[in-house]
Amino acid sequence: MAGFRRVANSQKCVRAGGRHNDLEDVGRDLSHHTFFEMLGNWAFGGEYFKEEACRMAWELLTQVYGIPEDRLWVSYFGGDPKAGLDPDLESRDIWLSLGVCASHVLSFGPQENFWEMGNTGPCGPCTEIHYDLAGRGGAPQLVELWNLVFIQHNREADGSLQPLPQRHVDTGMGLERLVAVLQGTHSTYDTDLFSPLLDAIQQGCGVSPYLGRVGAADEGRTDMAYRVVADHIRTLSVCIADGVCPGMSGAPLVLRRILRRAVRFSTEVLRAPPGFLGSLVPVVVETLGDAYPELRKHSAQIVNLVSEDEAAFLASLQRGRHIIDQTLRRLGPSDLFPAEVAWSLSLSGNLGLPLDLVELMLEEKGVQLDSAGLARLAQEETQHRSRQAEPAQERGLQLNVHALGELQRRGVPPTDDSPKYSYSLRPSGGYEFGTCEAQVLQLYTEDGTAVASVGKGQRCGLLLDKTNFYAEQGGQASDRGYLVRVGQEDVLFPVPRAQVCGGFILHEAVAPEGLKVGDQVQLHVDEAWRLGCMEKHTATHLLNWALRQTLGPGTEQQGSHLNPERLRFDVATQAPLTPEQLRAVEGTVQEAVGQDEAVYMEEVALARTAHVPGLRFLDEVYPDPVRVVSVGVPVAEALDLASQAALQTSVELCCGTHLLRTGAVGDLVIVGERQLSRGTTRLLAVTGEQAQQAREVGQALAQEVGAAAERLSRGSQDVVEAQRLSKDMGRLTDAVDTAVMPQWQRRELQATLKVLQRRANTAIRKLETGQAAQKTQELLRRHSEGPLIVDTVSTESLSVLVKVVRQLCERAPRTSVLLLSPQPLGHVLCACQVAQGTTPAFTAEAWALAVCSHMGGKAWGSQVVAQGTGTTADLEAALRTARAYALNQL
Numbered sequence: 007m008a009g010f011r012r013v014a015n016s017q018k019c020v021r022a023g024g025r026h027n028d029l030e031d032v033g034r035d036l037s038h039h040t041f042f043e044m045l046g047n048w049a050f051g052g053e054y055f056k057e058e059a060c061r062m063a064w065e066l067l068t069q070v071y072g073i074p075e076d077r078l079w080v081s082y083f084g085g086d087p088k089a090g091l092d093p094d095l096e097s098r099d100i101w102l103s104l105g106v107c108a109s110h111v112l113s114f115g116p117q118e119n120f121w122e123m124g125n126t127g128p129c130g131p132c133t134e135i136h137y138d139l140a141g142r143g144g145a146p147q148l149v150e151l152w153n154l155v156f157i158q159h160n161r162e163a164d165g166s167l168q169p170l171p172q173r174h175v176d177t178g179m180g181l182e183r184l185v186a187v188l189q190g191t192h193s194t195y196d197t198d199l200f201s202p203l204l205d206a207i208q209q210g211c212g213v214s215p216y217l218g219r220v221g222a223a224d225e226g227r228t229d230m231a232y233r234v235v236a237d238h239i240r241t242l243s244v245c246i247a248d249g250v251c252p253g254m255s256g257a258p259l260v261l262r263r264i265l266r267r268a269v270r271f272s273t274e275v276l277r278a279p280p281g282f283l284g285s286l287v288p289v290v291v292e293t294l295g296d297a298y299p300e301l302r303k304h305s306a307q308i309v310n311l312v313s314e315d316e317a318a319f320l321a322s323l324q325r326g327r328h329i330i331d332q333t334l335r336r337l338g339p340s341d342l343f344p345a346e347v348a349w350s351l352s353l354s355g356n357l358g359l360p361l362d363l364v365e366l367m368l369e370e371k372g373v374q375l376d377s378a379g380l381a382r383l384a385q386e387e388t389q390h391r392s393r394q395a396e397p398a399q400e401r402g403l404q405l406n407v408h409a410l411g412e413l414q415r416r417g418v419p420p421t422d423d424s425p426k427y428s429y430s431l432r433p434s435g436g437y438e439f440g441t442c443e444a445q446v447l448q449l450y451t452e453d454g455t456a457v458a459s460v461g462k463g464q465r466c467g468l469l470l471d472k473t474n475f476y477a478e479q480g481g482q483a484s485d486r487g488y489l490v491r492v493g494q495e496d497v498l499f500p501v502p503r504a505q506v507c508g509g510f511i512l513h514e515a516v517a518p519e520g521l522k523v524g525d526q527v528q529l530h531v532d533e534a535w536r537l538g539c540m541e542k543h544t545a546t547h548l549l550n551w552a553l554r555q556t557l558g559p560g561t562e563q564q565g566s567h568l569n570p571e572r573l574r575f576d577v578a579t580q581a582p583l584t585p586e587q588l589r590a591v592e593g594t595v596q597e598a599v600g601q602d603e604a605v606y607m608e609e610v611a612l613a614r615t616a617h618v619p620g621l622r623f624l625d626e627v628y629p630d631p632v633r634v635v636s637v638g639v640p641v642a643e644a645l646d647l648a649s650q651a652a653l654q655t656s657v658e659l660c661c662g663t664h665l666l667r668t669g670a671v672g673d674l675v676i677v678g679e680r681q682l683s684r685g686t687t688r689l690l691a692v693t694g695e696q697a698q699q700a701r702e703v704g705q706a707l708a709q710e711v712g713a714a715a716e717r718l719s720r721g722s723q724d725v726v727e728a729q730r731l732s733k734d735m736g737r738l739t740d741a742v743d744t745a746v747m748p749q750w751q752r753r754e755l756q757a758t759l760k761v762l763q764r765r766a767n768t769a770i771r772k773l774e775t776g777q778a779a780q781k782t783q784e785l786l787r788r789h790s791e792g793p794l795i796v797d798t799v800s801t802e803s804l805s806v807l808v809k810v811v812r813q814l815c816e817r818a819p820r821t822s823v824l825l826l827s828p829q830p831l832g833h834v835l836c837a838c839q840v841a842q843g844t845t846p847a848f849t850a851e852a853w854a855l856a857v858c859s860h861m862g863g864k865a866w867g868s869q870v871v872a873q874g875t876g877t878t879a880d881l882e883a884a885l886r887t888a889r890a891y892a893l894n895q896l
């Protein structure tokens with residue numbers, strides 16, 4: 007696409023977060039949507055500029071569409087003295103020369119007529135065309151129709167504006183608003199893009215018809231609810247079809263907010279029945295499916311996701327109301343509603359209710375929220391997140407727009423990186439990588455300034471006429487290596503990475519010696535690293551193919567990334583893979599690896615790849631010619647429309663560097679699997695020796711689990727031994743959770759361990775109860791009936807001691823009991839229970855505390871039963887303390 011100079015397109019736009027956020031406005035007025043289609047035309051590199059852009063826009067609206075000229079108004083940039091920007095009189099004069107009446111040409115400041123997308127980057131003045139809905143010569147009622155942006159500045163990191171080396175045009179016209187004008191309606195919602203939805207809402211909810219009212223006139227906000235629901239279901243459908251699902255952060259979180267806003271308006275205002283939102287999806291598919299076939303393709307999944315999320319939200323609402331009611335019962339009349347509870351109800355907590363909704367629910371009950379506490383919790387969460395976030399990926403050196411513009415102006419051709427593909431397989435089986443000699447075309451300092459030379463120790467960017475380095479792209483990590491100056495081969499310049507910037511490949515280097523433009527250099531890639539990438543990339547293709555074999559031909563890749571350590575593969579799935587499926591996938595890959603098939607790579611015309619059955623196109627733009635990588639079948643054969651090869655083996659469009667035979671992958675083990683968002687599973691895999699090791703770790707753990715199971719089934723008569731076994735089970739569970747091992751085996755062992763753990767705990771309880779019964783018998787024999795038993799018992803387990811106390815009190819309900827059990831090194835366990843009907847001041851907790859603190863320890867429990875520990879050399883004194891305390895209370 008870099009070659010395009012004149013473009014017209016239609017973009018899907020969602021404005022529900024970030025810099026352009028219309029979410030809260032949608033529904034309130036008659037012209038904003040969260041999802042809309044933006045029609046645009048573009049000129050790149052000065053192909054045309056203001057004059058032609060304005061003329062074409064005016065011609066299209068007034069002559070092609072026949073919109074009366076006197077209904078149109080235009081605005082232009084009135085300048086910004088603070089930023090040193092002059093008014094855009096050029097645009098004004100163009101409009102006047104096109105015949106726009108002077109009273110319809112207005113100027114505005116940077117807020118309205120200076121367009122910027124981000125904090126830095128290309129930007130410029132804009133001129134807008136508005137349509138007058140009233141059109142009776144009175145006060146105009148304007149709605150913006152089309153925005154023409156003239157990109158001519160760059161906002162630098164320091165906030166200043168610099169002229170761009172090349173100027174561009176970027177215009178946007180809202181399709182919905184255009185349709186409203188052409189269909190003669192005052193509102194985008196009254197066009198045929200929305201009326202089928204409004205009708206379906208009326209039928210589905212059985213409410214009075216949509217009347218298009220806004221503001222105070224819209225009693226009960228019924229019309230607003232109509233608009234919100236119709237708008238939001240379109241956004242949800244389009245986003246889900248594009249692979250964004252409601253989730254917990256980023257774009258998925260925005261989508262979740264949209265869904266919940268739709269649910270609230272549909273259930274609370276329109277009294278929609280449960281499952282209603284999902285029923286609107288077919289109407290969206292009907293209106294937009296011709297333009298966006300992906301909607302048709304994914305319609306069932308969209309209905310499912312929307313319905314599931316709607317049900318989850320309604321359930322959360324109900325539980326939320328219940329929790330609020332329960333909490334209110336505990337609160338005093340002037341208490342604030344506790345922040346912790348509100349937090350646990352909120353999006354960031356457990357139930358997923360938006361905080362403003364929680365506040366609204368509280369308001370209905372007439373309680374105030376502890377906002378200060380809530381702010382504190384929110385801040386803690388932010389801090390926690392920032393600590394947990396993955397370490398920010400260093401972006402590395404980049405060529406900025408000025409550098410790129412300069413290179414283009416000088417006519418520097420894109421870097422020739424074809425030598426990255428020149429490697430071969432020696433008869434011995436090893437790979438031979440060619441070196442590459444190149445010339446230094448340009449050097450850049452760390453801040454991106456072009457320089458003619460760099461000095462000793464400087465980190466710099468290096469542009470060469472050609473390279474054999476693979477620059478990061480297509481999910482394959484960048485090569486690393488070094489270069490030497492020709493004639494000075496003993497000084498190595500390390501090159502930690504290479505990146506693509508606008509067709510140029512920028513090498514990052516640290517210069518141990520000076521280097522200057524014009525120098526000849528020789529490049530060496532780190533061969534072990536590169537080979538690791540090649541293994542992982544070919545393994546990624548085999549994995550992709552094996553997933554389709556196992557899960558079905560419709561299985562789609564969502565993304566992937568690899569480096570020599572591991573590969574990551576995201577796949578669209580309805581549910582997590584079962585252990586059987588994981589094993590089957592690994593088996594299929596192993597088979598292909600075992601056959602040591604040839605890997606063919608060839609560049610072919612893009613057109614030849616169309617219509618090949620089974621060949622996938624990811625959602626990206628492919629170069630022409632494009633590289634094809636096929637396993638086991640020569641490319642020409644794989645692309646033969648009659649061959650079906652792409653259905654039977656791995657054939658992909660890919661620019662990566664691959665093995666020449668599959669055998670070197672060695673083995674593949676999927677060591678991790680998690681749900682990224684609903685509908686996407688992320689697999690983590692290792693290959694070769696690492697895969698073998700993972701299998702060995704898995705085997706060893708399986709054996710340990712087997713041995714533990716056997717120990718358990720033998721059955722122990724000893725509580726301590728049983729407890730040790732239970733602890734071992736816990737340790738094994740931790741090991742299985744975190745080990746690098748086959749995921750299918752992890753899941754199986756986790757399931758086994760869960761059962762074993764439960765059985766071990768049951769066994770312990772049984773043994774303890776038996777032991778306690780025996781000791782209870784002994785104590786009953788030693789003590790005649792009375793108000794108090796204070797004694798020692800020999801056991802190593804605190805829970806046995808507690809059981810003895812319990813059983814004693816059951817047998818002698820009018821007796822209060824405190825037992826101590828001496829352990830090695832002077833440690834003492836303590837448990838007690840106070841008989842029913844003693845004085846209220848005599849509590850078990852206080853009793854245990856009195857005795858244990860006497861022994862320098864601690865105690866815990868309730869009024870009736872308590873336990874504790876301490877350390878003493880004089881057990882008799884502790885027993886005396888216990889008796890004295892109790893007698894004093896009784």
Ligand code: ATP
Nearest residue numbers: 021028037038039042150151152153178179180183
């Ligand atoms: P407005 O002031 O009406 O919000 P805008 O200045 O945000 O518009 P631009 O960013 O210039 O609009 O977008 C270009 C065109 O896209 C607008 O002229 C309008 O036709 C359309 N558009 C923008 N936002 C929306 C929206 N939320 N819903 C529908 N169409 C929109």
Ligand code: MG
Nearest residue numbers: 021026027028
């Ligand atoms: Mg706007």
